[in-house]
Amino acid sequence: MSDSLAFLGWSGGKVLVGHGPFLDVAEPPSSGAAFYRNEFGLGDPKPWRVPAEWQLVEPAEAMEALGSSDMPLISWETLEATLFAGVFQEITTSIRWGIFEKTVPVVVERGRMEGGGGAAFARRALATAPPLVPYGFLDPSGGFAGMSPEHLLRLDGRTLRTMALAGTARAEEREVLAVDEKEIREHEFVAQALVSKLGDLGRLERGAREVLDLGPIVHFHTPIEVALDRDESIDSLIRRLHPTPALGPLPRTHETMSRLQTWRDRLGAPPEFGAPFGAVVDGVARVLVAIRGLWWQGDELKLPAGCGVIEASRLVNEWRELRLKREAVKARFGL
Numbered sequence: 001m002s003d004s005l006a007f008l009g010w011s012g013g014k015v016l017v018g019h020g021p022f023l024d025v026a027e028p029p030s031s032g033a034a035f036y037r038n039e040f041g042l043g044d045p046k047p048w049r050v051p052a053e054w055q056l057v058e059p060a061e062a063m064e065a066l067g068s069s070d071m072p073l074i075s076w077e078t079l080e081a082t083l084f085a086g087v088f089q090e091i092t093t094s095i096r097w098g099i100f101e102k103t104v105p106v107v108v109e110r111g112r113m114e115g116g117g118g119a120a121f122a123r124r125a126l127a128t129a130p131p132l133v134p135y136g137f138l139d140p141s142g143g144f145a146g147m148s149p150e151h152l153l154r155l156d157g158r159t160l161r162t163m164a165l166a167g168t169a170r171a172e173e174r175e176v177l178a179v180d181e182k183e184i185r186e187h188e189f190v191a192q193a194l195v196s197k198l199g200d201l202g203r204l205e206r207g208a209r210e211v212l213d214l215g216p217i218v219h220f221h222t223p224i225e226v227a228l229d230r231d232e233s234i235d236s237l238i239r240r241l242h243p244t245p246a247l248g249p250l251p252r253t254h255e256t257m258s259r260l261q262t263w264r265d266r267l268g269a270p271p272e273f274g275a276p277f278g279a280v281v282d283g284v285a286r287v288l289v290a291i292r293g294l295w296w297q298g299d300e301l302k303l304p305a306g307c308g309v310i311e312a313s314r315l316v317n318e319w320r321e322l323r324l325k326r327e328a329v330k331a332r333f334g335l
């Protein structure tokens, strides 16, 4: 056994826990369990990680197995708006030139930890309740852990489920979100992109747009389900869907992806932030979008957050939305 560990909230209130060492492979196994971990650009040729041991357990049991280390003390650095303002300006220019309709820059708040955090963060993540789903990957040098509200996909046989999750407000602004044209437009970019990416795979049903409550923060949510005409591989579905315009550019081309990657790198986004993170158990797959989490390496901590930018977006509002998302993550981790 090694000290590496992965976990993912599963169906029936269980959590899938995998213990390393992990064997990295290109294809998911047809039986048993494997985790899917990749970077935002999906550049890893072997994204499936087969654990030496795995269990589907109650979250409390998984938390207990992580021990009882204290939460670390964190000194956060002040986040400067200058770098983001520069990127925002470049994005609005690109939108005006017609290169993008929408893209999603990522801002990173940094901190320094006193007293290692990995296991304590993972325990916190596991304490979450639906619709948030706990996820994480830890080894002795670093890792990430979070509670994501967003599924990239769930695949069981020929039933594919996904969602558009975009458009954000504070809980107190729930009523005004429901009629906010800019937020509706931002959401519809995502929902319609999903419908057009999946429409040729089978019979697609788009549910109604509704407001999803996540405590201090609310989002527009549209469920989408496809009865697939034929068996589809999980990897090809991930590639078809990721990144949706909730995290990626619209239109999604080699050029728009590489521009987004440059902005993400400049602002210091961790490679797996916003990437698919998931698992397969006996052929059933659940893949999240890795957001609302903490990333650490040694004593360095990162808290990334992204925001959808469209023509109608304004810098101050986006900056406020990024703070809202980070504060929600801090609150969930008790930081």
Ligand SMILES: C=C(O[C@@H]1C=C(C(=O)O)C=C[C@H]1O)C(=O)O
Binding pocket: 104, 150, 165, 166, 167, 168, 219, 246, 247, 291, 292, 304, 305, 306, 307, 308, 325
């Ligand atoms: C990028 C994030 O969230 C995504 C972006 C959203 C938006 O722009 O409204 C909403 C939910 C997520 O799809 C994040 O939490 O960092």
